[in-house]
Amino acid sequence: MCKKLLLLLLLLPFQLLSAQTKLLTDFPEGYTPEEVGKRLAYRFVGEKHALHAGKWIGYPETFYWNGALKYAAVTKDKELIKLLEDKFAPLFTSEKALQPIMNHVDLNMFGSLPLDMYRVTKDKKYLYLGLPYADSQWEVPANAKPKEKEWAEKGYSWQTRLWIDDMYMITIVQTHAYKVTKDRKYIDRAAKEMVMYLDELQRPNGLFYHAPDVPFYWGRGNGWMAAGMSELLRCLPKKHKDRARILEGYQKMMKSLKEYQNADGLWNQLIDKSDCWTESSGSAMFTFAFIMGVKNGWLDAEEYAPAARKAWLALVPYVNEKNQVREVCVGTNKKNDLQYYYDRPRRTGDYHGQGPVLWCTVALLEITEYFLILVLLPHKSRRIIVRSFPFERGKLRMLLS
Numbered sequence: 001m002c003k004k005l006l007l008l009l010l011l012l013p014f015q016l017l018s019a020q021t022k023l024l025t026d027f028p029e030g031y032t033p034e035e036v037g038k039r040l041a042y043r044f045v046g047e048k049h050a051l052h053a054g055k056w057i058g059y060p061e062t063f064y065w066n067g068a069l070k071y072a073a074v075t076k077d078k079e080l081i082k083l084l085e086d087k088f089a090p091l092f093t094s095e096k097a098l099q100p101i102m103n104h105v106d107l108n109m110f111g112s113l114p115l116d117m118y119r120v121t122k123d124k125k126y127l128y129l130g131l132p133y134a135d136s137q138w139e140v141p142a143n144a145k146p147k148e149k150e151w152a153e154k155g156y157s158w159q160t161r162l163w164i165d166d167m168y169m170i171t172i173v174q175t176h177a178y179k180v181t182k183d184r185k186y187i188d189r190a191a192k193e194m195v196m197y198l199d200e201l202q203r204p205n206g207l208f209y210h211a212p213d214v215p216f217y218w219g220r221g222n223g224w225m226a227a228g229m230s231e232l233l234r235c236l237p238k239k240h241k242d243r244a245r246i247l248e249g250y251q252k253m254m255k256s257l258k259e260y261q262n263a264d265g266l267w268n269q270l271i272d273k274s275d276c277w278t279e280s281s282g283s284a285m286f287t288f289a290f291i292m293g294v295k296n297g298w299l300d301a302e303e304y305a306p307a308a309r310k311a312w313l314a315l316v317p318y319v320n321e322k323n324q325v326r327e328v329c330v331g332t333n334k335k336n337d338l339q340y341y342y343d344r345p346r347r348t349g350d351y352h353g354q355g356p357v358l359w360c361t362v363a364l365l366e367i368t369e370y371f372l373i374l375v376l377l378p379h380k381s382r383r384i385i386v387r388s389f390p391f392e393r394g395k396l397r398m399l400l401s
Helices: 002-016 019-023 033-045 059-076 078-092 105-121 124-135 146-153 166-181 184-201 217-233 243-260 281-294 302-318 338-342 352-368 390-400
Strands: 371-376 384-390
Touching: 019 124, 019 302, 033 059, 033 124, 033 352, 059 078, 059 105, 059 166, 059 243, 059 352, 078 105, 078 243, 105 124, 105 166, 124 166, 146 217, 184 217, 184 243, 217 243, 217 281, 217 302, 217 352, 243 281, 281 302
Parallel strands: none
Antiparallel strands: 371 384
Protein backbone atom coordinates (compact mmCIF):
# COMPACT_ATOMS: atom_id res chain seq x y z
CA MET A 1 0.00 0.00 0.00
CA CYS A 2 2.76 2.48 0.92
CA LYS A 3 4.61 1.83 -2.33
CA LYS A 4 1.46 2.36 -4.34
CA LEU A 5 0.71 5.60 -2.54
CA LEU A 6 4.25 6.87 -3.06
CA LEU A 7 4.07 6.05 -6.76
CA LEU A 8 0.75 7.84 -7.00
CA LEU A 9 2.06 10.97 -5.31
CA LEU A 10 5.06 11.01 -7.62
CA LEU A 11 2.80 10.76 -10.66
CA LEU A 12 0.46 13.56 -9.66
CA PRO A 13 2.68 16.52 -10.66
CA PHE A 14 3.12 15.07 -14.12
CA GLN A 15 -0.62 14.53 -14.45
CA LEU A 16 -1.27 18.11 -13.45
CA LEU A 17 1.11 19.38 -16.09
CA SER A 18 -0.12 17.17 -18.90
CA ALA A 19 -0.84 19.02 -22.10
CA GLN A 20 -4.38 17.75 -22.33
CA THR A 21 -5.15 18.88 -18.79
CA LYS A 22 -3.81 22.39 -19.41
CA LEU A 23 -5.84 22.73 -22.60
CA LEU A 24 -9.04 22.51 -20.58
CA THR A 25 -7.94 24.29 -17.42
CA ASP A 26 -5.67 27.14 -18.49
CA PHE A 27 -7.72 29.93 -20.05
CA PRO A 28 -7.04 33.65 -20.52
CA GLU A 29 -8.82 36.24 -18.41
CA GLY A 30 -12.45 36.55 -19.39
CA TYR A 31 -12.59 33.00 -20.69
CA THR A 32 -12.32 31.03 -17.44
CA PRO A 33 -15.36 28.89 -16.59
CA GLU A 34 -15.52 30.56 -13.18
CA GLU A 35 -15.98 34.00 -14.77
CA VAL A 36 -18.38 32.99 -17.51
CA GLY A 37 -20.42 30.73 -15.25
CA LYS A 38 -20.82 33.40 -12.59
CA ARG A 39 -22.00 35.93 -15.16
CA LEU A 40 -24.69 33.63 -16.54
CA ALA A 41 -25.76 32.03 -13.25
CA TYR A 42 -26.28 35.30 -11.41
CA ARG A 43 -28.13 36.75 -14.38
CA PHE A 44 -30.60 33.87 -14.12
CA VAL A 45 -31.55 34.84 -10.56
CA GLY A 46 -33.14 38.04 -11.80
CA GLU A 47 -34.68 36.61 -14.98
CA LYS A 48 -38.43 36.35 -15.53
CA HIS A 49 -40.13 33.01 -16.01
CA ALA A 50 -40.27 31.68 -19.56
CA LEU A 51 -43.63 29.94 -19.62
CA HIS A 52 -44.73 27.10 -21.88
CA ALA A 53 -47.99 28.11 -23.58
CA GLY A 54 -48.09 31.03 -21.13
CA LYS A 55 -49.04 28.63 -18.32
CA TRP A 56 -46.18 26.53 -16.95
CA ILE A 57 -42.43 26.68 -16.40
CA GLY A 58 -40.95 25.81 -19.79
CA TYR A 59 -38.14 23.39 -20.51
CA PRO A 60 -35.66 26.14 -21.59
CA GLU A 61 -36.01 27.79 -18.18
CA THR A 62 -35.70 24.42 -16.49
CA PHE A 63 -32.34 23.56 -17.96
CA TYR A 64 -31.06 27.15 -17.54
CA TRP A 65 -32.03 26.83 -13.86
CA ASN A 66 -30.34 23.43 -13.67
CA GLY A 67 -27.17 24.93 -15.14
CA ALA A 68 -27.12 27.73 -12.58
CA LEU A 69 -27.69 25.24 -9.76
CA LYS A 70 -24.91 22.94 -10.95
CA TYR A 71 -22.57 25.91 -11.22
CA ALA A 72 -23.45 26.96 -7.67
CA ALA A 73 -22.83 23.44 -6.40
CA VAL A 74 -19.48 22.89 -8.12
CA THR A 75 -18.18 26.31 -7.00
CA LYS A 76 -19.68 25.85 -3.52
CA ASP A 77 -21.38 29.24 -3.86
CA LYS A 78 -23.75 29.16 -0.89
CA GLU A 79 -25.12 32.61 -1.67
CA LEU A 80 -26.14 31.53 -5.16
CA ILE A 81 -27.69 28.29 -3.89
CA LYS A 82 -29.77 30.34 -1.42
CA LEU A 83 -30.85 32.73 -4.18
CA LEU A 84 -31.92 29.79 -6.36
CA GLU A 85 -33.86 28.26 -3.46
CA ASP A 86 -35.58 31.59 -2.86
CA LYS A 87 -36.48 31.80 -6.55
CA PHE A 88 -37.99 28.30 -6.36
CA ALA A 89 -39.93 28.84 -3.12
CA PRO A 90 -42.99 30.53 -4.73
CA LEU A 91 -43.49 27.43 -6.90
CA PHE A 92 -44.68 25.71 -3.72
CA THR A 93 -47.03 28.57 -2.80
CA SER A 94 -48.06 31.65 -4.80
CA GLU A 95 -46.73 30.30 -8.11
CA LYS A 96 -47.80 26.70 -7.62
CA ALA A 97 -49.99 26.89 -10.74
CA LEU A 98 -46.78 27.27 -12.77
CA GLN A 99 -45.72 23.71 -11.94
CA PRO A 100 -46.06 21.94 -15.30
CA ILE A 101 -48.69 19.29 -15.84
CA MET A 102 -47.34 15.81 -16.63
CA ASN A 103 -48.64 15.04 -20.08
CA HIS A 104 -45.85 15.90 -22.51
CA VAL A 105 -42.13 15.28 -22.83
CA ASP A 106 -41.35 19.02 -22.79
CA LEU A 107 -43.32 19.52 -19.58
CA ASN A 108 -42.21 16.42 -17.70
CA MET A 109 -38.56 17.37 -17.99
CA PHE A 110 -39.29 20.04 -15.34
CA GLY A 111 -38.92 17.18 -12.85
CA SER A 112 -35.16 17.21 -13.36
CA LEU A 113 -35.00 20.57 -11.57
CA PRO A 114 -36.53 19.69 -8.19
CA LEU A 115 -34.62 16.40 -8.28
CA ASP A 116 -31.37 18.33 -8.68
CA MET A 117 -32.46 20.78 -5.99
CA TYR A 118 -32.86 17.78 -3.71
CA ARG A 119 -29.39 16.50 -4.65
CA VAL A 120 -27.87 19.83 -3.64
CA THR A 121 -29.99 20.76 -0.60
CA LYS A 122 -31.17 17.34 0.70
CA ASP A 123 -34.57 18.91 1.36
CA LYS A 124 -37.10 16.16 0.66
CA LYS A 125 -39.82 18.53 -0.49
CA TYR A 126 -37.92 18.73 -3.78
CA LEU A 127 -37.71 14.93 -4.04
CA TYR A 128 -41.44 14.54 -3.50
CA LEU A 129 -42.12 17.14 -6.19
CA GLY A 130 -39.66 15.75 -8.73
CA LEU A 131 -40.19 11.98 -8.66
CA PRO A 132 -43.77 12.02 -10.04
CA TYR A 133 -42.45 13.70 -13.19
CA ALA A 134 -40.08 10.76 -13.71
CA ASP A 135 -42.68 8.12 -12.84
CA SER A 136 -45.45 9.59 -14.99
CA GLN A 137 -43.30 9.29 -18.12
CA TRP A 138 -43.97 5.54 -17.83
CA GLU A 139 -47.51 5.70 -16.39
CA VAL A 140 -49.91 5.59 -19.33
CA PRO A 141 -52.87 7.96 -18.88
CA ALA A 142 -56.38 6.77 -19.56
CA ASN A 143 -56.72 9.13 -22.53
CA ALA A 144 -53.48 8.02 -24.19
CA LYS A 145 -53.53 7.72 -27.98
CA PRO A 146 -53.14 4.28 -29.60
CA LYS A 147 -49.55 5.02 -30.67
CA GLU A 148 -48.64 6.14 -27.15
CA LYS A 149 -50.07 2.92 -25.74
CA GLU A 150 -48.11 0.97 -28.34
CA TRP A 151 -44.83 2.53 -27.19
CA ALA A 152 -45.69 1.72 -23.57
CA GLU A 153 -46.47 -1.91 -24.40
CA LYS A 154 -42.94 -2.22 -25.80
CA GLY A 155 -41.45 -0.92 -22.55
CA TYR A 156 -40.80 2.63 -23.71
CA SER A 157 -42.17 5.91 -22.43
CA TRP A 158 -45.65 6.66 -23.71
CA GLN A 159 -44.29 10.16 -24.43
CA THR A 160 -41.95 8.78 -27.11
CA ARG A 161 -42.13 10.75 -30.39
CA LEU A 162 -38.89 9.83 -32.18
CA TRP A 163 -37.81 13.45 -32.19
CA ILE A 164 -34.15 13.76 -31.27
CA ASP A 165 -35.06 16.43 -28.71
CA ASP A 166 -36.61 13.66 -26.60
CA MET A 167 -33.28 12.08 -25.80
CA TYR A 168 -32.51 14.91 -23.46
CA MET A 169 -36.06 15.59 -22.28
CA ILE A 170 -36.80 11.99 -21.29
CA THR A 171 -33.40 10.73 -20.21
CA ILE A 172 -32.45 13.73 -18.06
CA VAL A 173 -35.47 13.21 -15.78
CA GLN A 174 -34.81 9.48 -15.48
CA THR A 175 -31.07 9.91 -14.81
CA HIS A 176 -31.73 12.55 -12.17
CA ALA A 177 -34.25 10.24 -10.50
CA TYR A 178 -31.66 7.47 -10.54
CA LYS A 179 -28.98 9.70 -9.04
CA VAL A 180 -31.07 10.60 -6.01
CA THR A 181 -32.81 7.24 -5.43
CA LYS A 182 -30.34 4.66 -6.82
CA ASP A 183 -33.39 2.79 -8.11
CA ARG A 184 -32.22 0.90 -11.23
CA LYS A 185 -35.58 1.17 -12.95
CA TYR A 186 -34.87 4.81 -13.79
CA ILE A 187 -31.49 4.30 -15.41
CA ASP A 188 -32.75 1.15 -17.16
CA ARG A 189 -35.62 3.13 -18.67
CA ALA A 190 -33.31 5.88 -19.89
CA ALA A 191 -30.85 3.43 -21.41
CA LYS A 192 -33.52 1.36 -23.16
CA GLU A 193 -35.06 4.50 -24.64
CA MET A 194 -31.69 5.81 -25.80
CA VAL A 195 -30.74 2.57 -27.53
CA MET A 196 -34.01 2.59 -29.44
CA TYR A 197 -33.50 6.18 -30.55
CA LEU A 198 -29.95 5.39 -31.65
CA ASP A 199 -31.17 2.43 -33.67
CA GLU A 200 -33.98 4.42 -35.27
CA LEU A 201 -32.46 7.83 -35.87
CA GLN A 202 -28.65 7.75 -36.06
CA ARG A 203 -27.40 7.98 -39.62
CA PRO A 204 -24.28 6.27 -41.03
CA ASN A 205 -22.31 9.50 -40.61
CA GLY A 206 -23.03 9.52 -36.86
CA LEU A 207 -25.45 12.46 -36.92
CA PHE A 208 -29.22 12.47 -36.46
CA TYR A 209 -32.18 13.60 -38.49
CA HIS A 210 -34.59 15.78 -36.54
CA ALA A 211 -37.16 12.99 -36.98
CA PRO A 212 -37.56 10.03 -39.36
CA ASP A 213 -39.60 12.16 -41.75
CA VAL A 214 -37.37 15.27 -41.46
CA PRO A 215 -34.03 14.41 -43.12
CA PHE A 216 -32.00 17.40 -41.92
CA TYR A 217 -29.15 17.66 -39.42
CA TRP A 218 -30.49 20.45 -37.24
CA GLY A 219 -27.81 21.75 -34.88
CA ARG A 220 -29.57 22.03 -31.53
CA GLY A 221 -31.58 18.88 -32.20
CA ASN A 222 -28.30 17.01 -32.51
CA GLY A 223 -27.15 18.91 -29.45
CA TRP A 224 -29.96 17.35 -27.42
CA MET A 225 -28.67 13.92 -28.43
CA ALA A 226 -25.05 14.80 -27.66
CA ALA A 227 -25.92 16.22 -24.23
CA GLY A 228 -28.39 13.44 -23.47
CA MET A 229 -25.85 10.70 -24.21
CA SER A 230 -23.21 12.54 -22.16
CA GLU A 231 -25.45 12.82 -19.11
CA LEU A 232 -26.60 9.23 -19.44
CA LEU A 233 -23.09 7.80 -19.84
CA ARG A 234 -22.01 9.75 -16.76
CA CYS A 235 -24.60 7.89 -14.67
CA LEU A 236 -24.80 4.52 -16.42
CA PRO A 237 -23.17 1.69 -14.42
CA LYS A 238 -20.02 0.40 -16.10
CA LYS A 239 -21.44 -3.10 -16.53
CA HIS A 240 -24.88 -2.04 -17.71
CA LYS A 241 -25.99 -4.11 -20.70
CA ASP A 242 -26.73 -1.02 -22.82
CA ARG A 243 -23.60 0.96 -22.01
CA ALA A 244 -21.48 -0.34 -24.90
CA ARG A 245 -24.18 0.46 -27.46
CA ILE A 246 -24.69 3.98 -26.15
CA LEU A 247 -20.96 4.64 -25.95
CA GLU A 248 -20.60 3.43 -29.54
CA GLY A 249 -23.32 5.82 -30.69
CA TYR A 250 -21.78 8.68 -28.73
CA GLN A 251 -18.29 8.14 -30.11
CA LYS A 252 -19.61 7.82 -33.65
CA MET A 253 -21.40 11.13 -33.27
CA MET A 254 -18.39 12.90 -31.75
CA LYS A 255 -16.19 11.77 -34.63
CA SER A 256 -18.59 13.31 -37.13
CA LEU A 257 -18.96 16.52 -35.12
CA LYS A 258 -15.20 16.95 -35.03
CA GLU A 259 -15.15 16.67 -38.82
CA TYR A 260 -17.92 19.26 -39.20
CA GLN A 261 -16.44 21.72 -36.67
CA ASN A 262 -15.99 25.07 -38.39
CA ALA A 263 -12.61 26.76 -38.69
CA ASP A 264 -13.70 29.19 -35.97
CA GLY A 265 -14.45 26.28 -33.61
CA LEU A 266 -18.27 26.20 -33.66
CA TRP A 267 -21.04 24.56 -35.70
CA ASN A 268 -23.80 25.72 -38.00
CA GLN A 269 -27.57 25.75 -37.60
CA LEU A 270 -27.58 22.93 -40.16
CA ILE A 271 -24.45 21.01 -39.31
CA ASP A 272 -23.59 19.83 -42.80
CA LYS A 273 -24.43 23.06 -44.65
CA SER A 274 -21.39 25.33 -44.92
CA ASP A 275 -23.53 28.24 -46.14
CA CYS A 276 -25.73 28.18 -43.03
CA TRP A 277 -25.21 30.50 -40.07
CA THR A 278 -23.27 29.66 -36.91
CA GLU A 279 -25.68 28.75 -34.11
CA SER A 280 -24.60 29.09 -30.48
CA SER A 281 -26.89 26.79 -28.47
CA GLY A 282 -26.16 23.65 -30.48
CA SER A 283 -22.49 24.61 -30.52
CA ALA A 284 -22.52 24.88 -26.72
CA MET A 285 -24.09 21.43 -26.42
CA PHE A 286 -21.43 19.92 -28.69
CA THR A 287 -18.71 21.68 -26.69
CA PHE A 288 -20.20 20.23 -23.51
CA ALA A 289 -20.21 16.73 -25.03
CA PHE A 290 -16.56 17.06 -26.10
CA ILE A 291 -15.51 18.23 -22.63
CA MET A 292 -17.43 15.40 -20.99
CA GLY A 293 -15.83 12.87 -23.31
CA VAL A 294 -12.30 14.03 -22.58
CA LYS A 295 -12.98 14.32 -18.85
CA ASN A 296 -14.42 10.83 -18.51
CA GLY A 297 -12.10 9.02 -20.90
CA TRP A 298 -14.76 8.28 -23.53
CA LEU A 299 -12.77 10.25 -26.09
CA ASP A 300 -9.04 10.35 -26.78
CA ALA A 301 -7.79 13.43 -24.94
CA GLU A 302 -4.95 14.09 -27.36
CA GLU A 303 -7.40 14.29 -30.24
CA TYR A 304 -10.45 15.90 -28.66
CA ALA A 305 -9.09 18.23 -25.95
CA PRO A 306 -7.78 20.69 -28.59
CA ALA A 307 -11.17 20.59 -30.35
CA ALA A 308 -12.99 21.20 -27.06
CA ARG A 309 -10.71 24.13 -26.20
CA LYS A 310 -11.13 25.62 -29.66
CA ALA A 311 -14.91 25.41 -29.32
CA TRP A 312 -14.94 26.97 -25.85
CA LEU A 313 -12.72 29.88 -26.86
CA ALA A 314 -14.98 30.51 -29.86
CA LEU A 315 -18.16 30.24 -27.78
CA VAL A 316 -17.33 32.73 -25.01
CA PRO A 317 -17.46 35.83 -27.27
CA TYR A 318 -21.09 34.95 -28.01
CA VAL A 319 -21.86 36.02 -24.41
CA ASN A 320 -22.42 39.77 -24.67
CA GLU A 321 -21.82 42.54 -22.14
CA LYS A 322 -25.31 41.96 -20.69
CA ASN A 323 -24.42 38.30 -20.03
CA GLN A 324 -26.76 37.11 -22.76
CA VAL A 325 -25.86 34.51 -25.36
CA ARG A 326 -26.48 35.73 -28.91
CA GLU A 327 -27.24 33.91 -32.17
CA VAL A 328 -29.59 31.40 -30.54
CA CYS A 329 -32.12 29.59 -32.71
CA VAL A 330 -35.64 29.96 -31.33
CA GLY A 331 -37.71 26.93 -30.32
CA THR A 332 -38.11 24.75 -33.39
CA ASN A 333 -40.69 22.12 -34.22
CA LYS A 334 -39.90 19.53 -36.86
CA LYS A 335 -40.74 20.39 -40.46
CA ASN A 336 -39.81 18.63 -43.68
CA ASP A 337 -38.63 21.86 -45.28
CA LEU A 338 -34.92 22.65 -45.52
CA GLN A 339 -35.48 26.39 -45.90
CA TYR A 340 -37.47 26.40 -42.66
CA TYR A 341 -34.28 25.62 -40.74
CA TYR A 342 -32.25 28.23 -42.62
CA ASP A 343 -34.86 30.87 -41.82
CA ARG A 344 -35.42 30.21 -38.12
CA PRO A 345 -35.28 33.48 -36.14
CA ARG A 346 -32.23 34.13 -33.96
CA ARG A 347 -32.42 35.63 -30.50
CA THR A 348 -30.10 37.06 -27.89
CA GLY A 349 -30.60 35.90 -24.31
CA ASP A 350 -32.90 33.02 -25.27
CA TYR A 351 -32.77 30.40 -22.51
CA HIS A 352 -32.01 27.73 -25.12
CA GLY A 353 -28.53 29.29 -25.27
CA GLN A 354 -27.97 30.41 -21.68
CA GLY A 355 -28.30 26.92 -20.19
CA PRO A 356 -25.89 24.97 -22.43
CA VAL A 357 -23.10 27.53 -21.99
CA LEU A 358 -23.51 27.09 -18.23
CA TRP A 359 -23.24 23.31 -18.67
CA CYS A 360 -19.86 23.88 -20.33
CA THR A 361 -18.61 25.95 -17.40
CA VAL A 362 -19.59 23.21 -14.96
CA ALA A 363 -17.96 20.47 -17.04
CA LEU A 364 -14.73 22.49 -17.22
CA LEU A 365 -14.79 23.26 -13.51
CA GLU A 366 -15.22 19.56 -12.73
CA ILE A 367 -11.95 18.89 -14.54
CA THR A 368 -10.02 21.30 -12.37
CA GLU A 369 -11.81 20.30 -9.18
CA TYR A 370 -9.94 17.58 -7.31
CA PHE A 371 -11.91 14.50 -6.44
CA LEU A 372 -11.29 12.29 -3.46
CA ILE A 373 -10.40 8.60 -3.52
CA LEU A 374 -10.72 7.11 -0.09
CA VAL A 375 -8.64 4.07 0.66
CA LEU A 376 -9.10 2.15 3.88
CA LEU A 377 -5.88 1.44 5.71
CA PRO A 378 -5.26 -1.98 7.30
CA HIS A 379 -6.70 -0.84 10.62
CA LYS A 380 -9.81 0.41 8.81
CA SER A 381 -9.76 3.39 11.10
CA ARG A 382 -7.99 5.94 8.93
CA ARG A 383 -8.32 7.07 5.34
CA ILE A 384 -5.79 8.34 2.88
CA ILE A 385 -7.05 11.15 0.71
CA VAL A 386 -5.69 11.11 -2.81
CA ARG A 387 -6.29 13.85 -5.35
CA SER A 388 -6.35 13.77 -9.11
CA PHE A 389 -8.33 14.83 -12.13
CA PRO A 390 -11.49 12.98 -13.22
CA PHE A 391 -10.13 11.69 -16.51
CA GLU A 392 -7.22 10.06 -14.64
CA ARG A 393 -9.54 7.97 -12.45
CA GLY A 394 -8.92 4.77 -14.38
CA LYS A 395 -5.15 5.03 -13.92
CA LEU A 396 -5.56 5.80 -10.23
CA ARG A 397 -7.85 2.86 -9.63
CA MET A 398 -5.40 0.55 -11.37
CA LEU A 399 -2.61 1.80 -9.12
CA LEU A 400 -4.71 1.38 -6.01
CA SER A 401 -6.16 -2.02 -6.87
